Every structure is written in structure tokens, then in C-alpha cells.
Amino acid sequence: MDKFLKTGPRILFLFSDTGGGHRSATEAIIEALQLEVGDQVVTEMVDIFKEYSPRPLNRIPDLYPQLVRVPQAWGLGYRLSNGQHRARLITASAWPYVRRSIRNLVNQHPSDLIVSVHPLATAPVLRALGKTRSTPFITVVTDMVTTHALWYHRGTDLCIVPTEAARQRALMFGLQSEQVEVVGLPVAERFLQPQGDVAGLRRRLGWPVDLPVILLVGGGEGMGPLEKTAQAIAGARLPAALVVIAGRNQNLRLRLQSQNWPIPVFVYGFVREMPEFMQAADILVTKAGPGTISEAFIAGLPLILYSRLPGQEDGNVSYVVSEGAGVWAPEPEQIVSALREWIWHPEKRRRAAAASQKLARPEAARQIARILAERVGVAGREKNGA
Numbered sequence: 001m002d003k004f005l006k007t008g009p010r011i012l013f014l015f016s017d018t019g020g021g022h023r024s025a026t027e028a029i030i031e032a033l034q035l036e037v038g039d040q041v042v043t044e045m046v047d048i049f050k051e052y053s054p055r056p057l058n059r060i061p062d063l064y065p066q067l068v069r070v071p072q073a074w075g076l077g078y079r080l081s082n083g084q085h086r087a088r089l090i091t092a093s094a095w096p097y098v099r100r101s102i103r104n105l106v107n108q109h110p111s112d113l114i115v116s117v118h119p120l121a122t123a124p125v126l127r128a129l130g131k132t133r134s135t136p137f138i139t140v141v142t143d144m145v146t147t148h149a150l151w152y153h154r155g156t157d158l159c160i161v162p163t164e165a166a167r168q169r170a171l172m173f174g175l176q177s178e179q180v181e182v183v184g185l186p187v188a189e190r191f192l193q194p195q196g197d198v199a200g201l202r203r204r205l206g207w208p209v210d211l212p213v214i215l216l217v218g219g220g221e222g223m224g225p226l227e228k229t230a231q232a233i234a235g236a237r238l239p240a241a242l243v244v245i246a247g248r249n250q251n252l253r254l255r256l257q258s259q260n261w262p263i264p265v266f267v268y269g270f271v272r273e274m275p276e277f278m279q280a281a282d283i284l285v286t287k288a289g290p291g292t293i294s295e296a297f298i299a300g301l302p303l304i305l306y307s308r309l310p311g312q313e314d315g316n317v318s319y320v321v322s323e324g325a326g327v328w329a330p331e332p333e334q335i336v337s338a339l340r341e342w343i344w345h346p347e348k349r350r351r352a353a354a355a356s357q358k359l360a361r362p363e364a365a366r367q368i369a370r371i372l373a374e375r376v377g378v379a380g381r382e383k384n385g386a
């Protein structure tokens, strides 16, 4: 049905395709809303850069994979901009430039609740709404631990964060404790449903049933030294199969698919079946993306983190390692020796898997959905007695 024909309170989600995480989190919340309150609310997603930013900012989602390809430069930018006053300075200097488009956004999407799922959406949209705004505004933070100051705007009504560490940062950056709630990172319902037995899943996917399966992922964009990592793992000739997900990185997928591998290797582009892949795999080797890590916790997968985006993903690494859910292995040889350890000593792998599962917050999306529904005066199924 056309969204304009639907009735009920309208919830506008502000996100952007800078990486895969903001979209995954937003879609997970919308899905959870549907499951919790059905068609009682109308939801809409707006990519703040692609749809409502002047040139060249509207190209940021397309340029993002290149922007983060030089991690040192990204890390420097992150550190230089990461402070309460610096964040305010950045948004204040951008305002004259984005004012018109952000005001258009607000006018063209009248809503009963606005939810920001992107650190760069919050300040300009709150400013466009003005000090006397009547529309409630909620922020859902999709970074895990070392969250950037830009996420935390005092003007937000509620800031939902994934971890206690992120809550502490919110307080450090000036939010009041009643403004912050620790819920978890929203993950799609499909990750919570058992997808069938592992052997059946593997047969369907064409993967070996009798070998440990290593799943290698570099976020939505196939980031980090994926190719070098895949070659090192395969070159070590471990008794295992390797599944490589190149994400939206087409060139990488083609390069990987044209190689001869000494062990069974399965190469994919962007896959929709991540829940099935995670359930069918034994070990996840990944860039330290918050979405992928939270999904792995739910699947109870032990993690080998091989790269991270300096700044916002630094804390993800220390979190996973300190909780015993995985290891940090930035060099291919370190990845191979971690794999060797877990393949030859499955009890160690099982310990890390159990620690990973302990960190799971499978209810996060549903809980967030209930908070949002309540804000717009709609009761969830529980309250309706359904």
C-alpha cells in the first residue's frame, strides 16, 4: 500500500548507507515495529546524505568505501573531531551549507517521531526543528563502545545505546542519565530464528559438512585486507573450508572468484542470507563492525577480528577480547595461528563461542520498537494482550 494511504502515527528514520550498519540497524527496528504493533505505525527511511544533502555531501555514501580505505587518515579525522566542543563546532560550521536541504527534509516528512540512526543526522535535524519543536526525537547509537561525540546531542529526548561503555560516553559528552538507556544494538529477527540444522544448511549452501567452516567478512563494503587474509588462510592449508563475503566490493569478488584455492573456498558478493551463513559457520573472521559483531554474538560465533576502523571500532576490539569472545589478529600470520589454535583445540573454540553468546542482546530491536511505539501512543502486542 502507498505510504500516504496508510494511517497512524508516522515515524521517520534518518540513516545513511555509510557502511552497512546504519541500514541494517534501521531495518531491524522497522521489522521489530511491524512485529510488535503491526500496521499501527507508518515508518519511513531517509538517507540524509543521498536524499537531503547538497553536493558533494550527497556522494558520501558512494565515496565512503574510499574514505575509509586509508584508515590512518580516517582515525586522525575521528580523533580531531571527537570532543563535545569540536563536535559542536563542526555542526555549526556545516549548518549554513546544509540548512536549506535539512529544512526541506523536515518539511517534506511531517512525522510524529523522528529517530536518528546516524551520528551526522542528529544535530542538523534538531536545529532545523527549532528549540520549540513538538516532534519527539530519539537517537539510536549504532556504534558499540568508542562512540563519537557527534552521536550525543543534549537536545535529543532519548539516546538508546548498545553497551554500558557507550552510556558512560554519553554522560561524559553531557547527556543527563535519564536521557540515556542501554538496550543493545538492533539486529534483524532472522538472526534470532533457528534456520535449520547445521548439516542441512551446509548441504543447501553446498559447503562441506565434515570440515570446520571459517566465515570471512569485511562489513557491507568488503573492507580491510580481505584478499590478503583469504590467501593467508587458504595458504595455511588448514583442515577447513573458507567462505569469503566480499559484500558490495565487486572487483574483490571477481578477483577472488578467479583464483585457484588449495582448500575448499566459497566466494560471495553481498549476501542476504547472513543469518544462515553465521549459523552454518564455526568461526567468524571479520572487520570489527558493530553490526556483524552483534549478529555473531547472537549466533554464538567465536570471533577473530582482523581489522578495525580506527576510532569508532577501536572499542569493539577491546570489548570482544576482554570478554573472551574472540581475539585481535591484525596480521595474516596471527589470524592463521588463531585459527590453528581453535581448529586443533575445539574446546578453546567452544569457550570463546560461549563467551560470544553471553554478550548477545537478541531482544534489542523489539525493545527499541516498544519504546518508539510507546512514544507515539501505540501499545505493543504484549500490552494489547496479543
Ligand code: UDP
Pocket (backbone or CB within 6 Å): 018, 019, 020, 021, 022, 024, 217, 218, 219, 220, 221, 245, 246, 247, 248, 269, 270, 271, 272, 274, 288, 289, 290, 291, 292, 293, 295
Ligand atoms: N552484511 C550483509 N551482507 C553482506 C555483508 C554484510 O547483510 O554480504 C551486513 C552484516 O550482516 C551487517 C552489516 O551488513 O548487518 C555490516 O555492518 P557492520 O556494522 O558490521 O559494518 P559496516 O559495513 O557498517 O562497516
